[in-house]
Amino acid sequence: RQPLLEVKNLTKYFNVGGGFKPKRLRALNDISFSLHEREVIALVGESGSGKSTIARLIARLMPVSGGEIRFKGRNVLADEPKHASRDYRSLVQMIFQDPFGSLNPVHTLGYHLERPLMLHNKARSDEELRARVHELLTTVDLNPAAEVAEKHPHQLSGGQRQRVAIARALAPEPSVILADEPISMLDVSIRVGVLNLMERLKEERGISYLYITHDLASARYFADRTMVLYAGNLVESAPSEELMQRPAHPYTQLLLSAVPDPTTPMTGEFKARPGAPVLIDPPPGCPFAARCPHVMPVCREQMPGRTQLDASRWVSCHLHGQGTEAAPQKAAEA
Template identity: 50%
Template structure:
């Protein structure tokens, strides 16, 4: 039996923005040649520092931005082929977005159930007016807001930040989605209540069969909730694979830097902040080469002149790094018998 087709797939996805005024030809490369898939029933974490392009990817998938080049496919159908309003609404119902700020994403003039009811009317014509309130109560309880009767009549200011963010997930769940784009959904919440939202995400995957793209800069929460991880730096995906494999034995030096920022006794950390000094990455009219080269303790001349492709260096693990590719491709010859991690530590 063949594997199921990806729900979402990006092929050479690129988004550039013109900067510097009307006559300027400068371009900011927010996302550059991203290739990835999101499969049914999985949580994929997209991690990286601020400005790496994570939220731009979410907005491209949500059709807030249009790609400068490349293509997005949903269940094998290119989004560029969606022409009718009906098809566009069907896609946006199947791939809704939960935003970072749980307060500004809700209308303070209406009760919190208003957005759910409005979304049901727009995206779920199969549910009649008489049944919408029951469906609204169902999705509220599905995200842990129980009993729903104590929530439906409240306004956003009457709820805590965690409760408001659960409302955001309830709105998305009401559309009967296949993939939820969660853009930093717990970053504005107290750390004591983040675990509850992460559990909501895993329950949506396990109980509702919904896939999620979880965008975050928090390695610990990604490890807790995600099945797979993609690491992004300066507009490019530099490493991807099963979350425990990526964090337990990172191949790319930037991934090692991220892991080193959250010490874990299970991981053999070899890159520290002291080893990765340098200027911020250049994303305005960047030239060829690895964008991490100026901060990388292992950078070679080829790293500054040739952009490394994202290759499968281990089963299921892809990384865009000349050093890692040479090390794993030539074995002991490239490092004098030492693995890449030991070479970084030397």
């Protein structure tokens, strides 16, 4: 099965510090994963680990420093021509943490939805436009649609505003939604409702999600698979349930131990632990070495490769064998 979206060896540097000699901050290092049709992947990791940067690079909101992004096999970074890139931008949509920030207070909600519909040629007349706006509002359970369309952002609750943001992302008929902490600013009581809506859209419209979160319980609830990011490096990927039950990477174990109760839906948010990772001139070896309770001499010298634990999960840690670097030898023997 061909993946919908493939990210290969993605790297991102930012220049920070200003002046004549800005420093290079390595926000992402060698990120590779793929997202399949109707799949939900959660991306977890503490603040500053690079989660939003991954989403922004995939959404093409900023240039990559290295690596590839493929959509249905096509290299989207090669697509500079405007038309091809608009096509990709309609198929891959992003929603953000703060729906209020992205809605203009002077405009009605109807206006917010008309814009993308017109931009992506989804209506040919005012009647059709109005009908599509109402259909989108109904899809996200904002009823009665005709009434809601006339309202302004401040007349809605946070949860309702996030539903509008989702409706707006749906307007260009995307196949992938990059959801950057879509429920973290909402009241705990309404978070499940928004996740259930996203789940229904997956079923009804065949949408895949990259779901960014600080909330492991919601990752377990919503995502088929969870990937763990540490200091710009993916360190583990596994089916969500297995990751929570049997975390293999010492950092994943630490994250889970920082959660009060990972079985209670939507309250299992972890807080960062002391010991900030080094992103400017990072030392060689494992990025977690400075904080890892199991650190060994090899960890400070060699970056661990990916070790496939079974068909659906892998980990990058020297505790779990030699990683993929050792694989070619095995292949040669076979």
